[in-house]
Amino acid sequence: MSNSFWTVVGFTVRNKFRGKAFVITTLVIALILSIGINLPYIIQKFSSDDNxxxxxxxxxxxxxxxxxxxxxxxxxxxxxxxxxxxxxxxxxxxxxxxxxxxxxxxxxxxxxxxxxxxxxxxxxxxxxxxxxxxxxxxxxxxxxxxxxxxxxxxxxxxxxxxxxxxxxxxxxxxxxxxxxxxxAQVDVQTLQITTTAGAGNVGEGKTSSEQAMDMGLVYVILILLVMAIMVTGQMIASEITAEKSSRVMEILITSVAPVTSMFGKIFGMFLVGLAQMLVFVGVILLNMALPHNREPLADLNIRLADIDPVLLVYALVFYLMGYFLFATLFAAVGSLVSRTEDLGQAVMPITVVSLIGFYVCMFGGLSNPDTTVMKVFSFIPLFSPYAMVVRLGLANPAAWEVWVSIGLLLITILVAGWLSARIYRAGVLMYGKRPTIKELRKAMKAYKV
CATH class of the missing domain: 3.40.190 (D-Maltodextrin-Binding Protein; domain 2)
Structure with missing residues (x-):
């Protein structure tokens, strides 16, 4: 099973990297990022009279x-x-x-x-x-x-x-x-403290610079997570649906177990998405290193050493768990669709749920991270990858809150993975219109994982 898993991973990665659509999309996004970073300089050059x-x-x-x-x-x-x-x-x-x-x-x-x-x-x-x-x-x-x-x-x-x-x-x-x-101007310094016992040393005694870096890290993690879910999740679902509609799936399941195929595709797409993100990060760093961008960035006093390492670890944990939770759901839905034309409508509920968590945390949580809504969201697995990262970076959640959130998210991933595997095993062999819940339950009983 191990060899089959890595075979599927390798096939998924190679197939996606060779696709023109993926390469073109990556280049277009990289170009947009380059233009966005250099836009102030470009505007300055074309409007020299403004100076x-x-x-x-x-x-x-x-x-x-x-x-x-x-x-x-x-x-x-x-x-x-x-x-x-x-x-x-x-x-x-x-x-x-x-x-x-x-x-x-x-x-x-x-x-x-x-x-x-x-x-x-x-x-x-x-x-x-x-x-x-x-x-x-x-x-x-x-x-x-x-x-x-x-x-x-x-x-x-x-x-x-x-x-x-x-x-x-x-x-x-x-x-x-x-x-x-x-x-003389009065300078008021701020220092973030915590009054919560056992807060896990997150958000305790931070200077303004450290708070700014934490805010920046939270913002970046939220953007990366929603991009991973929206882009990579869509790729997982479309890849499965395309193989199913072209009948390639019937050949694949004769040599690779459906469960191995599903998790191989999820992990393969994770590597593809990670490579794409690294390309984007490289483009951003390269543009930031250009001579005309160095001075403005130096004025911002950005110091990576001010990032709380505990926050960084927690952020990566919630990022990975959030990705794999939604990836399994996208894979399950993709296996139920026989035509790529119907995929957008099928994955819409998952997309909406992800966007609700993102928008609530981005437009409400960043300014008020300790509201009741944010506390509740941090314990709902579909929203906690967003909400708990915001609270860890900008508020002072107790250690038990963090670990309860991680535990609930881990349990949900295991349940979702098990359920998605059963749906995938039954759905990849069901063609025509999308199956009803009753038909899917019968198929799941017939094809035990």
Missing amino acids: EAVSIGYLQKTEDMLKSSTFNNATLAQALNKHFEASPEPALKLVPFQETGTPQGDEKALKQAIDDGKIKGYIEFQAGATGAFPDGFPDVVYKSEKLMDTNVTESLAGALQAVKTEMVLQDSNLSQAKRDLLL
Whole structure:
């Protein structure tokens, strides 16, 4: 039986690697990953103008220079220019325009400058709520042809806030040390602790960097698991259905026991999926190592040493168990379908169950990993590969919870494997329409595993 098992594994792997569809799909996904990783750099290359400071105009009212108010047109414009010039990559650049003598003429001149491409928009200083300008801080109105020009307005708001603070402090008679202390940013560090006795040393005393790496690992495991279930599971089911519809299955079962054939295909597809994942990981690492991607990644402060080794082990355990549980179900369903056209509808329930677990954990569990739903899901074998990985990485499940979840998942895999083997043994020889439960039970009794 051992030789037959490895024969089936080898045949499945070779057959899949030689298939054009598999090779093309792998190359397309690898290309998509490469484009996605390098997309910011590509966008930057094709939109080099975005890196230049945006020119915005303002009216240079010389009479303001004679006024003693802290906040006037000239001083604000001058302070804004200094603020942007001091930045390593200034977002904005102020362009002065002389008054024409009338408000209508000023407006016309500024609009003409926009039409000529000299500026993207212009700002106006108006009387603010804190008092009549120039006695109080003015309201600033930005006018441009662009709809929802949030980049400019956010840059202006941040610069004006800094300028206002600096101007007020100049008249406050504070020492330089106190000014530096006032303007210094407050840094709050977070440390994840556990109050649960016997939590298995998972999630105890983690710094922000370690928490970020755990979050990243959980996210990657969820994505890899759903991809393995959706892609590899579909391949297992379609491979079995294709062999059954072409009558190749009748030849195979004369030399290899059906159970050996099923588990050989499951393990063979696991190796195929693993090889595909390694190709994708290699593509990701290769693209991340490119010169234009090194600096942005260095700024993220990614350190693999911060990954909790206990979490990594548990994540791999739940990943493998989750894969083999769903793989046996896909194999059983694939053996009941005689035509590949009917396969999509047949595997739909398994696919939906897998997606429910994924979406609940991805969009609810990552932000609230210790909710009642997540706790319940972590003990339901069809959902626990997703839910328990999230709780291990982002919450503090007790050790008994982890091992009960593993035990339930292991028992379910054994039961599902036994049941799937019986269904497979009976289903591969049943052709035509999908058998009813009654017909399947009779066949399972006739063909004992």
